[in-house]
Amino acid sequence: MTDEFLQPWRRPAPLHPDEHLNSMVVRMARYGGMSVSDFRVKYLARKPGLDVAYDPRAIRRLSVIAGHDLDALLANSLLPRPDRATAEQTPWKRVAPGMLASDGAEPYARRAWSFRAFPCDLDTSEVLLKHCPRCRSVLRWDAVRIEICATCGFDLRNHPPSYWPSHEVADMRTIARGMGYGLLGAVPDAPIELPAPFDVLTPDEKLEALAWCAQLRGLIDRSGTEGSQKTAYLGLPIARSWPDPLHQIADLLTRQVKADFYGAFGTLLHHIRHKRPCSLNDAVVLEASKALDIARKTNSRPASATFPRQYLSLQVRRAPQPQLRKA
Known part of the structure; x- marks a missing residue:
């Protein structure tokens, strides 16, 4: 037609x-x-x-x-615009059962539920479902109703809701405002306020930087957190307290490698160059060198009570040893 x-x-x-x-x-x-x-x-x-x-x-x-x-x-669309960040969306349907039940006779899916950066509803903190609780199939958009699983016909409103920790949802809402999609309704969008060197970044670069900061958090707490938009909310506290987390990583790394300062610097420099946003290269490398220099002067201190083992989930890049020529 x-x-x-x-x-x-x-x-x-x-x-x-x-x-x-x-x-x-x-x-x-x-x-x-x-x-x-x-x-x-x-x-x-x-x-x-x-x-x-x-x-x-x-x-x-x-x-x-x-x-x-x-x-x-x-x-209500997801079309790209100059004032919007390039946010990742999932092609599958994700729903909050409790919110669908509260909608009455005509449940509907919220636009914010499609963003990979948010594992829960931004208003109620209810965890989003991507799979059917009964048949474990991925929820698809071709069901006869929003609240129905297209595979087995289960009414998703009958699944008991669960809720995300409120302090992490607050960070998600901050990121949502910085994306520029108007996801919070009456709450206006606003740039994500971050200290230097993150303050001069574009919205896209800030999302990338927060994903990188989530990886740094994974190094500190040994959780192995991946760096993606799905974990950007975990990197927001790291970025806000910058450069303290970098100094903490440098201190733990120098304790781990002991006297191999060049190995520690090469390890951290490799991680920065391959994981961080390109626009942060000079500022972060300079701060990393300062942090490692301070940590080298204090690495003879006793073990920390917070991190007793003093290990990071990084493979230390050992400095090359000079080769001696045979006479």
Whole structure:
């Protein structure tokens, strides 16, 4: 069906300011008595399984059928804009069972649930489900209703909710405001306030820097935390207390390698150069050299009560030994 023959439906889907557009597609397909895949192909000119929230043409067609203003749907989209960070979204459906149950007869999926950086709902702290609790299948958008598992038909609203620690959710909300997607409703977006050298970074670079700081946190607490947008909220306290965490890592590293100062410097320098955002190279390397120099002068102190073993999850890069020539 071409664009000029599209007409508003008699029963348009209600528009929620925080709704994911795929959620509206599911309701519109049910109103039309067809599957989600058929609705996408016939009315939105999309192949089955492709995300509507990234397609300007599909969004324009959906605005005509649903009878809503195009600008309102574009505000709910995930299309890139100059004021938005490049945030990673999951292609699968994620839901908060307790929130779906509180929606009443017409549950809907929130836009913020698709961001990989947030494992829970930003308003209620409820943990998001990616797999069906009954059949363990990945939740898909082609179910007949948002609250139903497409594989086994389980009503996700019947699953008891669980909640994320509140202090970590506060850091997630700070990151959400800095992304520029308006994920917190009435709370306006604002840049993430960080000390130097992170203060001059772009929103994309700040997300990358926070992921790197999450890795530094994994070195300190030996948790092996990966560096990605999924763990950026763990790196926010590290970035805010900069450069203390770097000095702490330098102190632990010099204790671990003892007298091999060059091995310690090479290890930390290798980690910085391969993991940190490129724009932080000079500032972080300079701070690392200062931290290691201070740690070298104090590495004869007794073991710390906080870190009694004095080990980091880093493989020390030993300094090359000079080769002696045979006479």
